[in-house]
Amino acid sequence: MAASDQQELTVVEICAGAGGQSLGLEQAGFTHVRAVELDPNAAATLRHNLNRRGLDGEEIVKVGDVAELSVLNPSDHVDVDLLAGGVPCPPFSIAGKQLGASDERDLFAWAVELCGRMKPKALLLENVRGLSGNRFSAYRQHVLDRLRSHGYVGEWRLLNASDYGVVQLRPRFVLIALRPEYAEYFRWPEPIERDKQTVGELLLDLMMERGWEPEQAESWAASANDIAPTIVGGSKKHGGADLGPTRAKRAWALLGVDAMGVADEAPSFGWRPEPGKPGPKLTTEMVARIQGWTGEFADWEFLGRKTTVYRQIGNAFPPPVARALGDAIRNALLKVGEARPMIEEQDAIHDPVYTLLKSATRPVTVDQIASKLLNSGFVLGVPEIERHLVNLSRDFEIAMEERANGVLTFKLGAFRAFVGQETHSRHELFDENRARIS
Structure with missing residues (x-):
């Protein structure tokens, strides 16, 4: 058995956003010594809420490119208990081009190398479900290999926010890595065993707060009888504050929600939907509640105008999921329970x-390749191997040579991702697109 449950644990958080992960980790017992965020609006929200909690938000929160030493110097935080972050999602999102290592916004591989330099006891990184797909199987393998070379045991898992008390599905692909002496105590958090709340049940009181008649509001709540689609629309490339692409809007319409924008305020007395509209629009307060800022997580204030606030919420990691993961990591670091391998x-x-x-x-x-794989117990046909090679070539240099008989050969080269190289093309591309990166 290890130290007391009251032992203070420290965390450095990268790409911290407006604080969804920060709040969950705080409630799991982690104290921030540094939080870095590129977007000044999200950083202002995070700084404000840390100050409200009696912490020095001005000192803890740094604004800028996390890969710049002037913003985050790894040598200042060696042996921190936890390195955590939600690095940019667009490189892996199925809604984008899935450029992976070739995307200037990709910081996943860089964060793994940062872990190797900072030597935290544990690493927590989360991203979109797209990273779990076949397209990125080699990328994931490379990450695990690098973590092992740095002395960590790593594991990936796809988690649904709805399993941890959040009223939306919101699948997130999570990487946990720990030093071996802690990894054997780690257990993934179990889903919460309780009836899932519906959107209508969650938001009824907010829908009624400006006088919308109870019978109308309750009728709406009865129709909003499922969990929400995944909250989207957080990208700066996205025009304004609405609840997502066409497919998401159809799902919202089935819940009686007009997803074509975000309202300034809840419906007032006498409000009725316009012809052809499924129901009311949501306010940012309602969206935040769907994202998990409710109950014990409700005391969080967002700064900025409506669209800015919506983007902060849309980009956030749901606090209840962060809390569940934080509790699991804390238990591992304190060596709670019986040891077992990951x-x-x-x-x-x-x-x-x-x-x-x-x-x-x-x-x-x-x-x-097919013959060697078969000897190792993997049965892959030529078309499948060729698909693997195509995907590999998007994230790695692949040297191809044609033999005298016309048959092509393949040899694995360098990883294309940015891992801190001063000469990497990421720097120029990042500077060109900084204003649009979120």
């Missing part, structure tokens, strides 16, 4: 083609 990911192979090419000492053909 079973799935210690020797997990996400991409057998990448794993084979990484270990190959000379260029290999597709047929040779």
Whole structure:
């Protein structure tokens, strides 16, 4: 058994946003020593709420590119208990081009190298579900390999926010890595066993706060009888504050919500939907509640105008999910419970083609790849191997040579991602697009 549950644990958070993860980790017992965020509006919200809690928000929160030493110097935070963050999602989002390592916004691989330099006891990174797909199997494998080389045991898992008390599905792909002496005490948080609240039940009191007649509001709440679609629209490239693309808007309409914008205030007495509209629009306060700022997490104040606030909320990691993960990490660091290995990911192979090419000492053909994989217990046909190679070539340099008989050979080269290189193209692209990166 380890130290008391009252032991203070420290966290450095990167890409902190407006504080969804910050709040959850705070409630799990972690104290921030640094939080870095690129967007000044989100940083202002985070700083404001830290100040309200008696912390020095001006000192803790830094605004700027987290990869710049003047913003975050890893040597200042060696051996912090936890390094956490929600690095940019667009490189992996199925709604985008899924450029991965070739996207100037990609900081996932960089964050893994940051972990290697800071040597925290634990690492927590979260991103969109797209990172869990076949397109990024080699990317994930590379991350686990790098973590292992840094002395960590890593594991990926897809979590749904609705399993932890949030009234929307919101799947997030989470990476946890710990030093081996703590990894054997880590257990993923179990879903909360209780009836899921509906959107109508969650928002009824807010819908009625400006005098909308109870019978009308209650009728609306009865129709809003499911959890919400995933809150989207947080990107600066997105025009204004609305609840997402066409497919999401249809899902909102089934819940009686007009997703074509965000309202300044709740319906007043006598309000009725316009012809052809499914119901009222949501306010930012309602959206924040759907995102998890409710109950014990409700005491959080957002700064800025409506669209700015909506983007802060739309980009956030739901506080209840962060709290659940924070509790699990804290228990591991305090060595609560019985020790056991992190079973799935210690020797997990996400991409057998990448794993084979990484270990190959000379260029290999597709047929040779298939034969070697079969000997290792993996049955992949030529078309599937070729798909792996196409995906690999988007994140890694692949050297291809044609033999005298016309058969192509392949050899794995360098990882394309930004991991801190001064000469990487990321710097120029990032500076060009800084105003649009969120």
